[in-house]
Amino acid sequence: MRYAIISDVHSNYEALTAVLEDIRKQKVDDIICLGDIVGYGASPKECINLIKQCCSQIIIGNHDHAAIGLTDTDYFNFNARNAIKWTSQQLTDEEKEYFSNLPFYSKRDDLIFTHASLYKPQDWGYILDEYQALASFEQMKDSFICFIGHSHVPLAFIKKQYLSFMWDIKEFVLEKNNQYIINVGSVGQPRDGIKDAAYVIYDSSKLLINLIRVSYDIETAQKKIIGAGLPKFLAERIQYGR
Secondary structure: EEEEEEOOOOHHHHHHHHHHHHHHHOOOOOEEEEOOOOOOOOOOOHHHHHHHHHHEEEOOHHHHHOOOOOOOOOOOOHHHHHHHHHHHHHHHHHHHHHHHHOOOEEEEEEEEEEOOOOOHHHHHOOOOHHHHHHHHHHHHOOEEEEOOOOOOOEEEEEOOOOOOEEOOOOEEEEEEEOOOEEEEOOOOOOOOOOOOOEEEEEEEEOEEEEEEEEEHHHHHHHHHHHOOOOOOHHHHHHOOOO
């Protein structure tokens, strides 16, 4: 099986359409979305509709959860909070109901898909170091890979006799005796200093991970953010991948 795994679209329709077009060329068997379809960007409805059409499994993210009033935004920064308030006003009751029924995680064979930490996923913990990764590895039991998003930074944690991590996951082969937590990066708001949209392809027959970067029409996405009256900073940051 060849899986395309996307995350953190954040209402960036231009990035999403570019990524999905690239995925079509990759001849994958399945597309999984790890959440945060909305927030920050100006095209929430368009992104929801497109992801519903394309993805066989969709996980809830903290911005999706906040947009329907189920996650407190007190810990969000000013720009994120304003964007969530605006996003919530755009969503129909039907769209909110759809979000309310999405799972926090999903397991398929030896794979787990979730948005944030697998340890108390409803608390939206980050996995940024080995200590935070360990809590999720303990929840994985005998699963091979846990795919995550949330931090917008692609990286991998590896559990063998000891824990390690790697920043460069452009292409690497997995070892069956190890366990992995793999952050697939962000489609709509990368934060690793690269402005191109990011997603991951996992080939289960070859045990191969590929991080794919896709350029997109950033200028149009920026104009939409400004035109919607969202904070200017949210338009500026996607130009720099920060």
